[in-house]
Amino acid sequence: xxxxxxNSFNILTFFKDxxxxxxxxxxxxxxxxxxxxxxxxxxxxIITRIGRNAFLILALLIPIMAxxxxxxxxxxxxMAGEIGLIFVCDWRIYGIPGIxxxxxxxxxxxxLLGWLCGTIMNMAxxxxxxxxxxMNYFINGIYQLIVLFCMGSIIPxxxxxxxxxxxxGIRVTVDLINMRQSLDNLxxxxxxxxxxxxxxxxLIALMCLFIVWFRxxxxxxxxxxxxxxxxxxxxTGITVxxxxxxxxxxxxxxxxxxxxxxLQNIGSLTTYTAHSQIxxxxxxxxxxxxxxxxxxxxxNVFLGVILFHLMFIVxxxxxxxxxxxxxxxxxxxxxxxxxxxxxxxxxxEAKKRRAKSLAGRKLAQAQKEEAK
Amino acid sequence: MGETLISKSTLQKxxxxxxxxxxxxxxxxxxxxxxxxxxxxxFFTQLSNTINRFGWNAVLVLAMVPMVHSGCGLNFGLPxxxxxxxxxxxxSIEMGFTGFASFVMAVVFCTPFAxxxxxxxxxxxxxxxxxxxxxxxxxxxxxxxxMCMMWLLxxxxxxxxxxxxxxKGLRTTISLxxxxxxxxxxxxxxxTPHMLIPTGAILFFALLAFGMWAFLHTKTGTAMTAVGSNxxxxxxxxxxxxxxxxLSVGMSTWLGAVGILVYQQGFGWMxxxxxxxxxxxxxxxxxxxxxxxxxxxxxxxxxxxTFLFQGIVTMTPTVIxxxxxxxxxxxxxxxxxxxxxxxxxxxxxxxxxxxEVTR
Amino acid sequence: xxxxxxxxxxxxxxxxxxxxxxxMVIIGxxxxxxxxxxxxxxxxxxxxxxxLVELSAKGNDPQEAFxxxxxxxxxxxxSLKIEYEATKKQSSSPEKGxxxxxxxxxxxxxxxxxxxxxxxxxxxxxxxxxxQEPPADKSSSNEEIVFDEFTAF
Numbered sequence: 001x002x003x004x005x006x007n008s009f010n011i012l013t014f015f016k017d018x019x020x021x022x023x024x025x026x027x028x029x030x031x032x033x034x035x036x037x038x039x040x041x042x043x044x045x046i047i048t049r050i051g052r053n054a055f056l057i058l059a060l061l062i063p064i065m066a067x068x069x070x071x072x073x074x075x076x077x078x079m080a081g082e083i084g085l086i087f088v089c090d091w092r093i094y095g096i097p098g099i100x101x102x103x104x105x106x107x108x109x110x111x112l113l114g115w116l117c118g119t120i121m122n123m124a125x126x127x128x129x130x131x132x133x134x135m136n137y138f139i140n141g142i143y144q145l146i147v148l149f150c151m152g153s154i155i156p157x158x159x160x161x162x163x164x165x166x167x168x169g170i171r172v173t174v175d176l177i178n179m180r181q182s183l184d185n186l187x188x189x190x191x192x193x194x195x196x197x198x199x200x201x202x203l204i205a206l207m208c209l210f211i212v213w214f215r216x217x218x219x220x221x222x223x224x225x226x227x228x229x230x231x232x233x234x235x236t237g238i239t240v241x242x243x244x245x246x247x248x249x250x251x252x253x254x255x256x257x258x259x260x261x262x263l264q265n266i267g268s269l270t271t272y273t274a275h276s277q278i279x280x281x282x283x284x285x286x287x288x289x290x291x292x293x294x295x296x297x298x299x300n301v302f303l304g305v306i307l308f309h310l311m312f313i314v315x316x317x318x319x320x321x322x323x324x325x326x327x328x329x330x331x332x333x334x335x336x337x338x339x340x341x342x343x344x345x346x347x348x349e350a351k352k353r354r355a356k357s358l359a360g361r362k363l364a365q366a367q368k369e370e371a372k
Numbered sequence: 373m374g375e376t377l378i379s380k381s382t383l384q385k386x387x388x389x390x391x392x393x394x395x396x397x398x399x400x401x402x403x404x405x406x407x408x409x410x411x412x413x414x415f416f417t418q419l420s421n422t423i424n425r426f427g428w429n430a431v432l433v434l435a436m437v438p439m440v441h442s443g444c445g446l447n448f449g450l451p452x453x454x455x456x457x458x459x460x461x462x463x464s465i466e467m468g469f470t471g472f473a474s475f476v477m478a479v480v481f482c483t484p485f486a487x488x489x490x491x492x493x494x495x496x497x498x499x500x501x502x503x504x505x506x507x508x509x510x511x512x513x514x515x516x517x518x519m520c521m522m523w524l525l526x527x528x529x530x531x532x533x534x535x536x537x538x539x540k541g542l543r544t545t546i547s548l549x550x551x552x553x554x555x556x557x558x559x560x561x562x563x564t565p566h567m568l569i570p571t572g573a574i575l576f577f578a579l580l581a582f583g584m585w586a587f588l589h590t591k592t593g594t595a596m597t598a599v600g601s602n603x604x605x606x607x608x609x610x611x612x613x614x615x616x617x618x619l620s621v622g623m624s625t626w627l628g629a630v631g632i633l634v635y636q637q638g639f640g641w642m643x644x645x646x647x648x649x650x651x652x653x654x655x656x657x658x659x660x661x662x663x664x665x666x667x668x669x670x671x672x673x674x675x676x677x678t679f680l681f682q683g684i685v686t687m688t689p690t691v692i693x694x695x696x697x698x699x700x701x702x703x704x705x706x707x708x709x710x711x712x713x714x715x716x717x718x719x720x721x722x723x724x725x726x727x728e729v730t731r
Numbered sequence: 732x733x734x735x736x737x738x739x740x741x742x743x744x745x746x747x748x749x750x751x752x753x754x755m756v757i758i759g760x761x762x763x764x765x766x767x768x769x770x771x772x773x774x775x776x777x778x779x780x781x782x783l784v785e786l787s788a789k790g791n792d793p794q795e796a797f798x799x800x801x802x803x804x805x806x807x808x809x810s811l812k813i814e815y816e817a818t819k820k821q822s823s824s825p826e827k828g829x830x831x832x833x834x835x836x837x838x839x840x841x842x843x844x845x846x847x848x849x850x851x852x853x854x855x856x857x858x859x860x861x862x863q864e865p866p867a868d869k870s871s872s873n874e875e876i877v878f879d880e881f882t883a884f
Contacts, residue, residue: 092839094807097759104752123724130448130505134719137653141712149706159839161863178761178805325541328521335517342510349500349507 020340021290024307027336028314035317042313044194049309050302051184051200052265056258057282057301058207059251064296065215066247067227070283073117073132073248077255078275079143080109085179085260085269086147086170090157094178096186099264102179106256113139114252118245125230129293129345136279147271170271180267200261207254208298223247227294284308284337293348311336393721397661397714401680404687411694416566418687425682427557427573428638429658432631432651433678434577435624436659437584440669442620443600444497446659446722449508450652451516452493453628456485458519461633461642462542465551466530475552478633486626489515494621498614512652520645546642552633553640573638580627581671596620600667657681657715660722684711757808763840764788764804764811765861768796771847773856778846785816785825796845809834811841817849832858839863 015022032042056074063071084102093101117135124131151157152168160167162174184197214220225233226243234240259278263269286296288311289304312333319329409415432450439447447453460482469477493511497504524541528534535541547553559572587593598606599616607613632651636642659669662677688707696706770780780798787793789812794802804813813830830848834841840861847857 091756092761093756093759094761094805095759097755097807098761101752101755101759104748104755107748120720120724126502127505127723129503130509131720131723133506133509134716134723138713138716138720141709141716145706145709145713148709159863323525325524328524331517331520331524335514335521338510338514338517342507342514345503345507345510346496346500349503352503353499353501 018290020288020344021303021307024288024311028307028310031311031314031318034321035314036321037314037317040193042310045313046306046309047194047196048265050305051197051204052262053258053282053285053305053309054204054301055207055261056255056278057286057305058204058211058298059254059258060282060286061211061296061298061301062214062223062247062254063251064291064294065220065227066223066244067230067294068121068244068247069129069293070286071132071248071251071255072129072279072283073114073121073135074251074255074282075136075275075279076113076117076139077106077110077252077257078259078278079139080106080113080252081256081259081263082269082271082275083109083143083147084256085176085263086151086157086162086174086271088179089162089174089176089269090159092159092178095182098179099183099260102260103257106260107253110253110256111249114249115245117252118248121248122241122244140276143275144272172271174269174271176263176266176268179264181265183261183264197265200265203261211298219243219246280337280341281308284340287340287344292344308337391663391721393718394661394663397680397684397718400714401683401687404683404691407695408687408691411691411698413690413694414566416564418690420567420569421686422679422683423574424557424568424570424638425686426678427570427577428635429631429655429682430574430577430674430678431580431627431634432655433658433662433674433681434581434584434671435627435631436655436664437669437671437674438596438620438623438627440659440664440667441588441600442596442617443603443667444617444621444624445504445508445666446656446719447508447624447628448505448652448656449493449512450624450628450655451512451648452489453486453625454632454648454651455515455519456489456625457482457629457632458642458644458648459485460629461636462528462533462644465533465546466528468530470550472552472555475555475633475637478552479630482629482633483626486629487622490622490625491618493625494618497621498617509652513649516646516649523644542644544643544645544647546644548636548640548642552637555637556634557638570638573634576634580630581674585671592616592619653719654681654685654715657718660718661715664722665725666722681715684714757836759807760809760836762806762809762811762834762838763861764806764813764834765801765840765842766796766804766813766845767801767842768845769799769801771844771852771856773847773852778850778852780846781817781819781849782821783818784845786813787815788813806834809836811843813843815845817845835860 056078059074059077060071063069081102084105087105088098088102091101117132120135121128121131146155148169150168151170152163157163157170162171163169164171181197183200183203184195186199187197187202189196189198215224222233222238222243223246225236225238226240230240233243259275262278263274285304285308286300287304288308289296289300289302291297291300291304315333315336316326316329319332320326322328405415405418408418435450435453436447439445457478460480461478463481464474464478467477493508496511497508500507526542527540528542533542533546535543556572556576557570560575561571562569588597595606595611596616596619598609599611599613603613606616632648658677658681659673660677661680662673662675664670664673664677688710689705692707692710693705766784766786768780768784771778781796782798784796785793786796786802786804788804788806790807791804794804796802811830811832811834814828815830816825816827818825826849830843832843838860840863842859842861844857844859
């Protein structure tokens with residue numbers, strides 16, 4: 001009897017701690033049969049999407065470690081990656097060398113943007129997320145200024161086929177045909193209908209190893225210390241501001257690489273819209289995987305990609321089957337993405353506040369005891 | 373010598389208190405007004421456009437004030453209020469009201485929605501003190517995407533609002549012709565060849581702004597300011613902080629709902645689905661341009677900010693385009709980008725200012 | 732001392748990256764190779780197109796060019812190597828061979844004229860730069876930029 005009670009308690013806490021993933025498993029469990037996709041199709045889609053998105057989501061882990069929350073500013077890295085791809089496309093560098101070159105071009109831009117973002121976030125401590133979020137829009141304006149007005153007029157672009165007909169500014173879509181899936185196809189294994197992009201997976205695995213290793217380095221330890229408590233970290237001699245900026249720079253650079261991997265899989269670049277939602281989707285996926293604002297693991301990334309994208313694939317069809325209108329499913333998945341972020345953010349802040357008041361009460365209690 | 377030093381430091385202080393970005397934006401607008409006649413756009417037409425857009429948007433910007441006052445930060449959750457407004461508007465049309473009555477009824481119908489949603493929203497914000505702005509943003513986004521489904525599913529019948537061929541689901545844009553299009557703007561409007569002053573809309577705003585000003589000077593209003601400037605102190609003084617905050621959120625939401633109705637009567641169309649999505653950002657940056665900070669905002673900030681922001685919105689496309697035409701010989705519509713950079717830069721600037729509030 | 736080592740490390744990393752970038756530009760520069768099997772006139776002589784040429788190049792699928800055909804290869808890097816098996820007339824036996832050529836770095840696209848090459852004509856006849864004409868307006872002249880958060884306001 002006691003054992004049973006204990007057991008049920010455990011299950012309850014398990015559900016409470018993992019409410020978001022559990023909810024998603026339920027949504028998927030309902031939607032998959034309704035949508036009626038063959039299993040093989042679902043599997044191949046999921047594998048493609050892991051290859052496409054996992055790297056981007058991994059880029060979010062480092063700022064979480066440093067206690068800066070979900071890096072809504074990862075979009076800056078995505079823009080840097082896109083600028084790299086535009087140049088590579090203009091210089092006619094094909095295949096993997098093209099992708100490597102685009103990554104190298106993106107590094108200085110990402111570092112600059114990351115530094116800017118980190119500095120501004122340091123000026124807005126405690127409001128990092130909303131600052132990063134507004135930063136997106138701000139830098140997006142500058143990105144448009146550069147790509148839409150400077151490229152082709154001030155910044156030389158040789159080939160007119162990626163320019164707008166008016167002679168300057170990059171076209172709304174840039175074809176990446178010469179780089180399309182060149183990472184995915186480098187070592188591709190086919191099992192039936194399912195294509196496994198082994199090389200992309202190797203890159204993702206390397207990235208995971210890097211993160212595991214990085215946590216153990218001096219810098220990684222510093223970041224965790226800063227994430228735990230800035231004042232304590234400062235007292236132990238860690239340069240808090242610098243550490244925080246570095247974490248954002250790393251995240252931005254990695255997001256740039258991730259965006260290039262993402263776009264080489266898609267095969268074309270929608271110049272002005274590709275990055276606008278990427279941060280939101282990556283963050284939603286990470287949260288669906290059971291991460292929170294202050295704690296995220298590599299496991300969360302993969303669980304998140306699978307669950308979130310499973311929902312994304314089946315929702316339109318399921319919505320159409322249930323309500324007779326496919327738009328419902330489209331809106332539903334957007335709603336769920338935003339809803340998940342809202343719930344996760346609210347739970348985190350509420351928890352933080354509870355912990356704070358608990359600590360306060362304990363302190364008061366201790367003071368009372370002392371007075372006695 | 374000493375005198376110049378003093379004047380220099382006072383000048384510096386003035387710049388500091390006004391804020392450099394604000395100064396740049398005001399200067400930019402001023403230079404736009406000055407250049408306008410030289411590049412062939414009529415000054416009075418420009419001014420009239422600005423005033424008209426002021427009439428549309430001022431109430432939405434006013435909706436920022438209560439929440440800033442009670443220390444809830446900038447109301448990035450404005451879409452929630454807009455949603456209530458849209459519910460009121462669609463209900464009013466559905467019930468068959470026309471003309472001025474449809475506007476009044478829309479305000480009446482949106483009120484319960486705004487209050488209920490506002491109370492819930494305020495309750496949520498009380499649970500997460502300190503993280504209001506980020507969560508407000510996402511509350512807005514979730515509610516907009518949730519309503520996207522609802523617009524399709526709710527059993528609206530009015531043929532002016534639903535898709536003709538499907539027979540169900542609301543249209544993305546609904547014409548307000550015959551309903552409340554222009555009911556405020558055309559009321560007592562002053563017309564000259566180049567100018568059109570929407571007296572009614574401005575009076576309506578003035579009424580609400582005065583109400584807000586008066587409220588802030590009542591006992592509850594001062595309590596609200598106290599909560600915003602120092603919550604601990606307010607609590608010690610016996611003010612129920614949570615209740616005041618909920619009240620402020622409810623007021624903001626209701627003003628957002630009325631604000632969108634005023635906007636629609638000027639614009640002439642009702643936009644559903646994803647349209648409310650990014651309406652918070654311009655309103656937020658407008659009040660900041662007007663001199664508000666994350667925890668301080670006055671009616672003056674609203675008036676000044678809306679005027680400056682809408683000035684930039686209306687002036688940049690024509691003036692910059694014409695200017696570029698004069699300089700480079702071809703039209704270059706860079707105004708969009710300037711607007712995005714300026715307004716978001718303003719929000720960023722405000723966020724990085726140290727706030728004196730300790731929660 | 733430590734700062735100096737760090738600076739050295741950063742400079743080294745930057746140099747390494749620049750080096751890789753340059754390498755990538757060199758080995759990754761792509762060229763489009765149009766192979767024409769078309770009759771060509773030179774110095775008053777006419778060199779007839781072959782009946783059929785089978786061509787293969789690294790990284791591309793093997794292709795067949797009948798008379799008057801133009802086929803397209805993509806060549807990554809500057810060394811172009813095309814293996815061919817050409818049949819002049821239906822009855823004649825095929826000749827095999829390899830075209831080996833360095834493409835100038837700055838050329839985006841080249842045209843290789845097979846009959847001229849087979850006849851041993853000078854290089855400027857069979858190996859020419861292909862200048863792409865600016866594309867005619869595919870869509871409306873004013874492509875709208877969709878992303879704008881102020882559309883509603």
